[in-house]
Amino acid sequence: MFGGGGGLNPRKMEQMMKQMGIDVEDVEAEEVIIRTAEYDLVFGDAEVTKMDARGQETYQIIGSPEQVEAGSAGGTADDAGSEAEAGVPDEDVDLVAQRADVSEDEAREALEANDGDLAAAIADLE
Template identity: 30%
Template sequence: MFGGKPDPKKVEQIMKKLNMKVQQIPAEEVIIKMKEKKIIISNPEIMLADMMGREVYQISGDVSESVLVNEDDVRMVMDKTGQDRDTVVKKLEELDNDLAKAIMELKGK
């Protein structure tokens, strides 16, 4: 909007001047799940504003993305490697769902 990271206090003051009800929401992490990936916002600053009867959330923070793993893929890699579910899920996320590479790495090849 103005370049750089907006100051939440200034945003809150501006919104109050426009007669918008505003509150900050304390949170440790925000996760937005989409069909094939999720967006993770760490150390979020969350503002909730009431705009004409609608709740509007403004979220800023440290953003990262993670590919969601398919349960069939997880089971298949578990069967091929003998590894537990948590280990397989972490490896698939690390490798962006590259099944062949995950199997090779988990088998130690």
């Protein structure tokens, strides 16, 4: 469509997009979470680009997501107060339960009480 064998020069492409009223900007995202009813997709290393074409915003995510259990990928704006509870990884709970020789429920409670600090949770349980 555009001719030439080597593709378009990025600068020329940017000029053409501006002429068509399309603004492009990089978004400095630390993490992107896509929630579905069955699972969450967590992009920890995502490159996010926002395109605004005359008021219609489109986001492009480039990266490799990790598929996790639905709702286990951190809190939402509605439960920001329970961020520590939502943010305790199962691996941390397992580690504390093994080290302190307690149940997973006790380990989770200790981690929540210590804001996810593994050493403090283990010390409290010993």
